[in-house]
Amino acid sequence: MRFTRLLLGAVLFGAILLGGAPTASAAPAADWGVALAQAAPTAPGVDIPQAPTEADKDKAKNKLVIGVAAVVLLAIVIYGNRVRAKRRKS
Numbered sequence: 001m002r003f004t005r006l007l008l009g010a011v012l013f014g015a016i017l018l019g020g021a022p023t024a025s026a027a028p029a030a031d032w033g034v035a036l037a038q039a040a041p042t043a044p045g046v047d048i049p050q051a052p053t054e055a056d057k058d059k060a061k062n063k064l065v066i067g068v069a070a071v072v073l074l075a076i077v078i079y080g081n082r083v084r085a086k087r088r089k090s
Contacts, residue, residue: 003078010074018067 052060 003081006078006081007077010070014067014070018063
């Protein structure tokens with residue numbers, strides 16, 4: 001049970017760290033119709049994705065490094081708790 005809570009907390013922390021926390025919209029609910037009407041494209045066309053810039057590549061690399069570090073630290077904590085629990089039993 002304790003391991004499950006720890007794992008769930010680590011997964012949620014990682015999701016927030018890598019994906020970003022959900023944020024509230026800056027526009028009030030009454031203005032959504034206006035915002036959607038302004039965001040609609042005026043002419044149909046194909047949306048070609050832009051090539052990733054250097055800043056995008058650096059940001060992705062930083063997220064990967066932080067994610068790997070979080071997983072390594074989580075593994076160390078879980079291992080330490082298991083070792084401590086085994087010593088406590090004997």
